[in-house]
Amino acid sequence: MGAEPTSKGCKWLSWCIVFVVVALIAGAVALVVIKKRQNDSDGPAPVPGPPGAVTQKYSDALKTAVQFFDVQKSGKLVDNKISWRGDSGLDDGSDAKLDLSKGMYDAGDHMKFGLPMAFTATVLSWSILEYGDHMDKVEQLDNAQASLKWITDFLVNAHPKDNVLYIQVGDPKKDHSCWDRPEDMTEKRPLIQVNTSAPGTEVAAETAAAMASASLVFKKSDPTYSDTLLKHAKQLFSFADKYRVSYSESIPEVQAFYNSTGFGDELLWAAGWLYHATGDKTYLNYVTGDNGEEFAEFGKPSWFSWDNKLAGAQVLLSRLTFFGGNTGNSGLQKYRKTAEAVMCGLLPKSPTATDSRTKSGLIWISEWNALQHPVASAFLAVLYSDYMLTSRTAKITCDGDSFKPADIRKFAISQVEYVLGNNPMEMSFLVGYGDKYPEYVHHRGASIPADAKPSCSDGFKYLKSSDPNPNVATGALVGGPFLNETYRDVRDNAMQAEPSTYNSAVLVGLLSSLVTTSSVVESFT
Numbered sequence: 072m073g074a075e076p077t078s079k080g081c082k083w084l085s086w087c088i089v090f091v092v093v094a095l096i097a098g099a100v101a102l103v104v105i106k107k108r109q110n111d112s113d114g115p116a117p118v119p120g121p122p123g124a125v126t127q128k129y130s131d132a133l134k135t136a137v138q139f140f141d142v143q144k145s146g147k148l149v150d151n152k153i154s155w156r157g158d159s160g161l162d163d164g165s166d167a168k169l170d171l172s173k174g175m176y177d178a179g180d181h182m183k184f185g186l187p188m189a190f191t192a193t194v195l196s197w198s199i200l201e202y203g204d205h206m207d208k209v210e211q212l213d214n215a216q217a218s219l220k221w222i223t224d225f226l227v228n229a230h231p232k233d234n235v236l237y238i239q240v241g242d243p244k245k246d247h248s249c250w251d252r253p254e255d256m257t258e259k260r261p262l263i264q265v266n267t268s269a270p271g272t273e274v275a276a277e278t279a280a281a282m283a284s285a286s287l288v289f290k291k292s293d294p295t296y297s298d299t300l301l302k303h304a305k306q307l308f309s310f311a312d313k314y315r316v317s318y319s320e321s322i323p324e325v326q327a328f329y330n331s332t333g334f335g336d337e338l339l340w341a342a343g344w345l346y347h348a349t350g351d352k353t354y355l356n357y358v359t360g361d362n363g364e365e366f367a368e369f370g371k372p373s374w375f376s377w378d379n380k381l382a383g384a385q386v387l388l389s390r391l392t393f394f395g396g397n398t399g400n401s402g403l404q405k406y407r408k409t410a411e412a413v414m415c416g417l418l419p420k421s422p423t424a425t426d427s428r429t430k431s432g433l434i435w436i437s438e439w440n441a442l443q444h445p446v447a448s449a450f451l452a453v454l455y456s457d458y459m460l461t462s463r464t465a466k467i468t469c470d471g472d473s474f475k476p477a478d479i480r481k482f483a484i485s486q487v488e489y490v491l492g493n494n495p496m497e498m499s500f501l502v503g504y505g506d507k508y509p510e511y512v513h514h515r516g517a518s519i520p521a522d523a524k525p526s527c528s529d530g531f532k533y534l535k536s537s538d539p540n541p542n543v544a545t546g547a548l549v550g551g552p553f554l555n556e557t558y559r560d561v562r563d564n565a566m567q568a569e570p571s572t573y574n575s576a577v578l579v580g581l582l583s584s585l586v587t588t589s590s591v592v593e594s595f596t
């Protein structure tokens with residue numbers, strides 16, 4: 072105890088030394104960090120890790136968008152959440168002794184068109200595979216999976232034999248001569264099939280893509296169903312590949328609605344999905360060999376849509392070069408280079424930026440359903456930037472200029488912000504989201520009061536009515552603005568005011584990415 076003062080002096084001295092040492096170390100660390108920061112401005116951004124904070128706005132928009140699939144469901148509804156919807160289309164398929172009651176109505180009418188419906192399912196599967204963790208975080212995963220299954224259940228039944236696929240329910244001429252609710256429709260529901268004498272490569276291949284991708288979604292939760300889907304996918308792909316004829320050629324009447332401009336894109340897209348689902352090198356060789364040279368249009372950017380899947384296939388296949396241990400595969404590198412060219416076209420400051428934009432920056436390609444292209448492009452952009460982030464890829468180069476994942480994501484955000492209301496019209500194009508959204512959506516079910524049961528032709532008074540829709544088609548993404556950034560909210564203006572399930576699918580994928588940040592899975596299996 073007597074020794075205390077000395078010991079205190081000694082303590083003081085040692086604390087001083089400790090302090091000096093700590094200060095020196097801190098200084099050194101700070102220097103290293105600053106230096107590293109400087110390097111990092113060129114280096115890769117950090118890997119995001121598990122889902123982080125949720126952006127409330129995108130979470131709200133996602134919850135809204137997902138509901139459109141419930142609005143579009145045909146058949147005997149289960150857990151129906153839409154008060155003004157009920158059972159419909161219960162006898163669909165009966166002409167062929169098949170149950171084609173499920174699936175989804177395409178848009179504002181009651182047609183079931185196989186090509187865009189299958190595309191909707193493929194995009195929805197892709198969104199779940201990449202961003203299922205984000206959807207789960209905001210409680211939308213079960214909903215998204217149930218909607219996907221509602222389509223794939225239909226597709227399974229639509230494929231009763233190896234080389235027979237039903238690709239349409241309803242006759243568009245008859246269907247469009249009525250304005251009624253799906254619950255009350257009495258018009259005949261003829262079926263169209265593709266088969267060996269009337270093949271349809273693109274529709275069979277897109278259906279194969281839908282089932283292969285969905286087989287991955289259900290692999291863990293329902294292995295039996297997943298196997299069934301994969302079996303159908305393989306059969307349909309063989310059928311599509313062996314009988315190479317466009318359905319627009321073998322069944323010219325389909326040209327009036329979903330005319331196809333080619334099937335090479337669907338073959339590559341389907342083979343790409345089958346490779347992800349099976350790991351079978353045959354499919355990899357299929358896309359990297361002669362078929363790639365023939366169909367992939369390497370180096371040329373294109374617009375991702377229900378008709379043209381090339382840009383999607385390029386992003387999907389480039390995924391394998393980011394994670395799959397396939398960096399050295401020169402065939403896959405061509406897809407990646409082309410995916411980069413797509414991104415370079417989208418980035419507004421890139422030397423190769425597309426001019427196809429409105430004055431305030433929305434990608435704008437077509438007058439009909441204008442929003443499909445910006446939203447689909449933004450979906451591909453978030454995927455690509457997320458692949459870059461997770462694989463610690465610092466940048467892409469566009470004609471000498473470099474762009475980071477953050478630049479690509481920023482482009483995607485600019486498109487979704489426009490859609491949600493940050494636009495010269497100061498309105499949201501997502502029905503049910505925001506203060507101002509379209510009230511005269513071109514949608515039969517939404518436009519007719521639920522308790523009115525007009526016959527086929529009586530219902531046209533609701534099309535012509537100047538009152539807003541009595542029912543909100545929640546989650547509908549309407550066609551969107553003209554190039555001059557005007558929008559006529561008029562029910563009969565199908566060009567701008569009609570929604571579609573495939574618009575909602577790409578929007579759901581885009582919003583799911585933006586809800587939060589995280590790294591993507593390195594493999595879907």
Ligand SMILES: *[C@@H]1O[C@H](CO)[C@@H](O)[C@H](O)[C@H]1NC(C)=O
Pocket residue numbers: 263264265266267268269322
């Ligand atoms: C094959 O499909 C075409 C087009 O749908 C149809 O007209 C024809 O009857 C089908 N063939 C058979 C054998 O069912």
Ligand SMILES: *[C@@H]1O[C@H](CO)[C@@H](O)[C@H](O)[C@H]1NC(C)=O
Pocket residue numbers: 319326327330331332333
């Ligand atoms: C359908 O697409 C094909 C191929 O691009 C084209 O030749 C044909 O004119 C199109 N048909 C219609 C009705 O637009």
Ligand SMILES: *[C@@H]1O[C@H](CO)[C@@H](O)[C@H](O)[C@H]1NC(C)=O
Pocket residue numbers: 553554555556557
């Ligand atoms: C905007 O474009 C549409 C379609 O081309 C046209 O009908 C409309 O008159 C234009 N509006 C204005 C204000 O220029």
